[in-house]
Amino acid sequence: MARKFFNVLSDTTLFLREWIAHPQRTGSVVPSSPRLAAAMARWIPSDPESYVLELGPGTGPVTEALLQRGLREDRLIAIEFNETLAATLQKKYPRAHIIAGDAWLMDELLKKISVKSVGAVISSLPLLNFTPEQAAALSGKIRTVLQPQGHFVQFSYQIAKKRTRGGDDFNLVASQLVWLNLPPARVSVYQK
Numbered sequence: 001m002a003r004k005f006f007n008v009l010s011d012t013t014l015f016l017r018e019w020i021a022h023p024q025r026t027g028s029v030v031p032s033s034p035r036l037a038a039a040m041a042r043w044i045p046s047d048p049e050s051y052v053l054e055l056g057p058g059t060g061p062v063t064e065a066l067l068q069r070g071l072r073e074d075r076l077i078a079i080e081f082n083e084t085l086a087a088t089l090q091k092k093y094p095r096a097h098i099i100a101g102d103a104w105l106m107d108e109l110l111k112k113i114s115v116k117s118v119g120a121v122i123s124s125l126p127l128l129n130f131t132p133e134q135a136a137a138l139s140g141k142i143r144t145v146l147q148p149q150g151h152f153v154q155f156s157y158q159i160a161k162k163r164t165r166g167g168d169d170f171n172l173v174a175s176q177l178v179w180l181n182l183p184p185a186r187v188s189v190y191q192k
């Protein structure tokens with residue numbers, strides 16, 4: 001119990017430090033709550049061989065929920081722009097593919113590790129801090145790497161809107177409000 005409390009405290013401190021240094025990119029002051037992370041992780045593919053691509057894992061609350069939901073660590077690929085956060089996450093999950101890089105280059109980054117497609121894309125990227133054109137470019141890349149039945153999951157703090165930025169070219173298949181998060185968030189789930 002005490003160990004868990006200190007882990008959460010240390011992740012929160014690290015995240016806050018990175019937010020002070022890069023507020024636009026980091027996008028929130030504290031990591032997502034376990035409730036929000038679980039709502040994202042529900043959408044992992046049922047095939048245990050499928051890869052899941054996580055975008056913007058930060059200190060890893062969603063990563064942790066994905067693994068708790070049953071995703072094999074060696075099937076997790078996470079792209080995190082912040083090198084400090086990526087290195088910390090790789091230490092926590094040594095068998096996962098944690099890539100320090102830009103999510104907008106996902107196609108090239110996946111090619112480098114010989115992965116052609118993924119069964120789900122789970123994104124915590126702060127898309128409201130990017131232009132609609134940048135979000136559309138990202139969603140184009142997601143379409144190319146996502147398998148036909150795969151899910152693209154994105155959360156947003158704009159809770160009144162069911163479609164998040166970047167979701168226009170997808171079919172919205174589910175939407176869930178998560179009040180127990182700071183601030184409350186909406187999880188939107190898309191398919192091609």
Ligand SMILES: C[S@@+](CC[C@H](N)C(=O)[O-])C[C@H]1O[C@@H](n2cnc3c(N)ncnc32)[C@H](O)[C@@H]1O
Pocket residue numbers: 025026027028030031032055056057058059060061062079080081082085101102103104124125126
């Ligand atoms: C809102 S935080 C979410 C962190 C974590 N998943 C959570 O839910 O607490 C957004 C994360 O996206 C990362 N990020 C921002 N721009 C990125 C980019 N172009 N490529 C990859 N990661 C990026 C940030 O460094 C930050 O860790």
